Amino acid sequence: MGSELVGDSLPHRGGGSMDSTALSYTEVFYNHLPYYLAIGMPNDLFWNGDCRLTESYRKAYEIKRKQLNQELWLQGMYFYEALCDASPLLQPFAKKPKPLPYPSEPYAITIKKEEIEEKQRRQEQLKYEKAKAKMASWAVKTNAQLAVRAGKEVNDGQHH
Amino acid sequence: MAKTITFNFEGTEYTLEFTRASVATLEKQGFNINDIADKPLTTLPALFAGAFIAHHRFVKREVIDRIFEKITNKKDLVMKLAEMYNETIESLVDEPEESEGKLEWVASW
Numbered sequence: 001m002g003s004e005l006v007g008d009s010l011p012h013r014g015g016g017s018m019d020s021t022a023l024s025y026t027e028v029f030y031n032h033l034p035y036y037l038a039i040g041m042p043n044d045l046f047w048n049g050d051c052r053l054t055e056s057y058r059k060a061y062e063i064k065r066k067q068l069n070q071e072l073w074l075q076g077m078y079f080y081e082a083l084c085d086a087s088p089l090l091q092p093f094a095k096k097p098k099p100l101p102y103p104s105e106p107y108a109i110t111i112k113k114e115e116i117e118e119k120q121r122r123q124e125q126l127k128y129e130k131a132k133a134k135m136a137s138w139a140v141k142t143n144a145q146l147a148v149r150a151g152k153e154v155n156d157g158q159h160h
Numbered sequence: 161m162a163k164t165i166t167f168n169f170e171g172t173e174y175t176l177e178f179t180r181a182s183v184a185t186l187e188k189q190g191f192n193i194n195d196i197a198d199k200p201l202t203t204l205p206a207l208f209a210g211a212f213i214a215h216h217r218f219v220k221r222e223v224i225d226r227i228f229e230k231i232t233n234k235k236d237l238v239m240k241l242a243e244m245y246n247e248t249i250e251s252l253v254d255e256p257e258e259s260e261g262k263l264e265w266v267a268s269w
Contacts, residue, residue, distance in 0.1 A: 025193070025249055026184040032252045047181040048214075050162045051248040058254065 074107065162251075163244045165211070165237075169227050175215045178244045182213035193245060196238070204234075207241050 023031070029047075036046050036054060039061040045053060085100040108115060165176040191210065195203045209224045231237060 024187050025180075026187045028249055028252070029180045029184060047184070048179050051179055052162050052251045054251045 070109075074109065077107070163240070163247055165240060165244070167227075167231075169230075174212070174227075176208075176211035176241075176244070177214045178211060178248050179214045180248050182210055183245065183248050185213055186210040193242070196242065204228075204238055207238070207245065211241055211244065 032054075033043070033046060036057060037043065039057055041054065041057045082102060085102055087099075088094060088097040089099050091097055105119075108119070162177055162179075167174055186206070189206075191203070191206050193203075193207075196207070205225060205228055208228050209221060212219050212224055
């Protein structure tokens with residue numbers, strides 16, 4: 001977009017001869033100035049700075065636009081997933097509609113080995129904690145049952 | 161980095177460069193790059209002097225003219241100065257990407 005915007009207003013490209021209606025360089029600069037101000041280039045830098053900085057500003061703007069596009073796309077993904085997760089609630093004839101839980105973590109947008117490993121480690125830790133809790137509750141329950149049973153046996157022995 | 165020309169004259173380091181402001185100043189003084197072919201005797205020294213505006217604004221014109229007189233390989237210098245001058249406008253637009261339908265050209269020299 002940036003290149004098209006700035007490209008269209010340049011009067012001569014490809015080495016044609018300038019005619020009387022051609023703009024002076026100064027006029028061309030003034031024509032382009034608003035665009036560069038809009039993409040964040042300071043006025044002083046445009047006029048007095050390294051003239052090739054405009055290229056860097058254009059590239060930086062392009063990167064910013066790509067990032068914004070990526071963020072909007074990601075937001076759309078989250079909306080889509082939220083809708084899909086909640087969709088069971090939207091079924092009119094379902095008896096006990098149960099929505100799916102929304103993801104507990106954001107999507108991994110950077111593929112770093114350490115991040116993946118950390119995520120796996122956390123998931124395994126969570127699994128382990130769950131299993132541990134389950135085992136502990138089972139042990140408590142079993143112990144209680146054993147205690148009850150043992151108590152019963154003691155009582156029975158005393159009766160006999 | 162913008163194109164620059166550097167040299168040493170009487171113990172002082174000079175860096176010649178065109179910024180958009182210096183091009184605008186030159187044009188305000190009546191300079192027109194298209195006059196290079198028609199009026200080289202007046203245009204070339206003016207173009208050379210204009211390259212001092214960015215970094216050596218307060219150097220006197222007599223000094224600049226003395227430097228210009230002593231400078232060698234003027235033909236190449238003019239070419240380089242013109243390139244530097246044009247860079248201020250060329251850097252405002254992207255080069256069209258090479259693709260089908262684009263006209264390619266070749267110079268004979």
